[in-house]
Amino acid sequence: MNYRVPLQDIRFVMNELAGLEALLQLPGFEELSPDLVEAVLEENARFVEQAIAPLNRVGDTQPAQWADGAVKTSPGFKAAFGEFANGGWQGLLHEQSIGGQGLPKLVGASAGENLNAANLAFALCPLLTDGVIEALTAVGTEAQQQRYIPPMLQGRWTGTMNLTEPQAGSDLAQVATRAVRQDDGSYRLSGQKIFITYGEHDMAENIVHLVLARTPDAPKGVKGISLFIVPKFLVNDDGSTGARNDVWCASLEHKLGIHGSPTAVLLYGSGKGEVGEGAVGYLVGEENRGLEYMFIMMNAARFAVGIQGVAVSERALQHALEYARERLQGQALEGSDGPVAIVNHPDVQRMLMTMKALTEGARSLAYVAAAANDVSRHHPDQQERSRNKAMYEYLVPVVKGFSTELSVEVATLGLQVHGGMGFIEETGAAQYYRDARILPIYEGTTAIQANDFVGRKVLRDGGKVASQLAADMRATARQVDEAAAGAGQNADGLALIARQLDAATDAYEKATRYILEHARDGLRGVFTGSVPYLKLAGVAHAGWQMARASLACQAHTQKGDATGFHEQKFATCVFYAAYILPRAGALCASIVEGELANRYAASALAT
């Protein structure tokens, strides 16, 4: 199938929910116009549809290959990355001061979604490069920035994040890679890193590895980790690449999905390079503050992975919808002369609408979060900045955890729509089911997101952001109620939305209260409920955005300029309220009952 960027929905979410117009008035964005943003969106759509999307299946069936330490990417990937670089897409959302185009993160979110929907495995390379650029922009020296950032922005070099080691996955306290300071101020690194996405490949001239390692005298635990730049090829003073560094790809993983993305085992300091023994590395910032710096990169990457969830969902939806419109099977429920397209069957409609509601709900929440990030960096008012910063930071784990968990649900529904054909690899639906499955794992599992969410985003401020959001959701529910009054044919739909948004807000408030009240005396119960609570927040907040969307649609209906798109969108909002929002109540019940259940559970898992 041909992937089509859902430009109508993207425009709607940007303009009607995320406040693009107001955003473009903020200092730093004055040179941007809605027309320019529109031109970027259209060009981006054209590019990903034509150059990137056709390679999605190629990457799956012809994975990257390792031989003698080198990695050959899937056919077509290298040329496509060249087009990506030439298009200037890597620089889209980076600051103009470092050579980027300085577009809002809101626009970057869309470009990211489109690239990932076109080809998740391909898009991972720029995604990680973005993170490296962001980290060096924030904490690199000017010399480091000048040396490494421009070639990455130009797509000549790429970047990686090196955190995981066999004994150190979610638990970075266990990082054991060693970094020994040399007389010239550089370091020599030795150790093994695993799960390094695009840790080795043939698409760029050089690779900038950002590596967590320990100096010999570092304290134990996460406060003894430092961050290093380790380029695959050392960089000469004129910016050209020099000696081959002592970092080598020992193998690639054989994965369930994202086959097109080479996942490398990297050996540092095996003595095989042109630099003697030990990989040459350069300290970023100060020693022992590596984890803090890496979080800059990880926060950007976590949001981006949330966007990947939206992306693969959108693609799975389009694939299933196309099939459902073509496949003739079974009589219509109301009777028909012969078989009808399965899109007419009630349960196929339920599955497709669930996919659509989840995808659009997740998109709207993620884009609203991106806009909050933009406001937090550009608004002239300090209070507005910090309010939006708190909101964005609250939403990052929700966007990451919720969008990725639901992408697995959307992909499995997409496969189900295909019936038996869904299980056949050639159909393509199974690829999304395999690809999406990594999203709730990497860049912090859903549990890691949920711990961050409960611990740092809800408990730390005593539920301040959470209660503001609850009030906002309640206010929206009232607006929807009011709109229902004179809404004619949409009245019962709006009433349903208000009713279910209220119920979900009740659940969100009750669960939040439970967490705040039990943090001292029932911490295990609270953290047993952390993933359900994150999911509840995602369901409720995305539902809130869908309720706002229904108001926007109704406003167009009242004005008389509603299009078919608005009618479809409104239907999706009603569906979200009926089929997705009720999950909030069930999740709340589990959270509240959870502590007691948990008291018994320990015995059930005993050996």
Next chain:
Amino acid sequence: MNYRVPLQDIRFVMNELAGLEALLQLPGFEELSPDLVEAVLEENARFVEQAIAPLNRVGDTQPAQWADGAVKTSPGFKAAFGEFANGGWQGLLHEQSIGGQGLPKLVGASAGENLNAANLAFALCPLLTDGVIEALTAVGTEAQQQRYIPPMLQGRWTGTMNLTEPQAGSDLAQVATRAVRQDDGSYRLSGQKIFITYGEHDMAENIVHLVLARTPDAPKGVKGISLFIVPKFLVNDDGSTGARNDVWCASLEHKLGIHGSPTAVLLYGSGKGEVGEGAVGYLVGEENRGLEYMFIMMNAARFAVGIQGVAVSERALQHALEYARERLQGQALEGSDGPVAIVNHPDVQRMLMTMKALTEGARSLAYVAAAANDVSRHHPDQQERSRNKAMYEYLVPVVKGFSTELSVEVATLGLQVHGGMGFIEETGAAQYYRDARILPIYEGTTAIQANDFVGRKVLRDGGKVASQLAADMRATARQVDEAAAGAGQNADGLALIARQLDAATDAYEKATRYILEHARDGLRGVFTGSVPYLKLAGVAHAGWQMARASLACQAHTQKGDATGFHEQKFATCVFYAAYILPRAGALCASIVEGELANRYAASALAT
């Protein structure tokens, strides 16, 4: 990992929930004793653990291979099937009158679970053979029975079901394979069948295909389909195999999972055999009643696929639990000197307990259904027979739909427990995620089960079975309430179970009422809610069995003979009530709100 049959839980469910002892008193089972059943269970466990389980990964990594119309199964499969045959396992639950061992379906359910947990792809071959034996037992002529059943019982031949054609998947009205009657009373078949599990292989001397086809003058639609026996090799009068019939395997499918199971495209009548043109087939029963006969086979197969759901869930659980106990990562929530096994982390416990609760809930419901089938065939009292028959028939689509849908959830949780390692194929967790995914599709998708459930099992009898079940659930909730009164340390756990079982019963009754009341004026809404309703029934009925289990555990506690197993089981029952039962309310809300949402939905899916 080494798969271990969960004998303790199987014994508990059989004895304390499914009433094995009473079953063995019934006419036809008098020769069986609890000791004999125990011996069968233990021998079965030994056999599947040693001979079958080790081939699970082999089948995945070295799939069956097609060449020149012949299929070579995965290494070790042929020898293992020989052991299966020699052990007499194919005959376990078939009637003694035809040469089987005549054990209750309850015991067969356990043997089926064990074989499937050991190796889903391998177990499919006997599963389908069972269906063919059952169909011929019911509707074959005596000559057909004598000719085909004994070699299948002995494991020398195997059987297949041939329904699907490219244009006829869920919609069997579209079956186009032709069968033309010959002067000698036999038929010649021509056409193409797809998705034929073990449609060709090298594990047996002959394959008995049961094939749906149309005679030239047959009525259109499902009332013009007849059922034929088409043996791969014709059978001589002395039972030996003769000429190669004109049915050929054109290719095998490249599937997401169950790689060890060859899924064949079969061509009938290509003229390549030793019998001239057209596959020689023999009519089963009467012309045009084929679908009715095939349903005999399908009902057995649907129940068996439900058992497959339990099986793959149990295996995924064991795999994840073993990993969680070994993998050291992160400090304990309450503090620890170094990393602890991840089984100690709250969210890992939540995931493992969810897997355990779902698996054990599904097992208990399926086994109780199997026992109802046994009672329906063996009880001396006609009323008891028909009551149990209605109950079993009601439960078949629930067992199939609920157990298979949850197996995908259990498998994805198992993968998540492994973190990044779960995405690496060598870990093995991903195989369950891929294998389980076929279960909600084949032998009738979840939507097909739900249509059967709502249409034939709830609406047709005006909700009679459903309201009896609601009353039974309510009675159990009262018993649990009463037990809580004097239960000491288990009191709050029992109270939680009663509270949530009541809430789930409320939801089940409300949804049932909605369906009964709207069948006339809102059929589309009813069928939009059919899958949610089936899931609700599964959640609630399995929760009811878990509540009964908690009572049995509490009885042991009161008697003073409770073991560690009972303590674990009780904890799992509490967890089920806290984390799984609340889903019933959310599903009910969607069903009740669904009709309205559905009215809008049609527009959202318009092209």
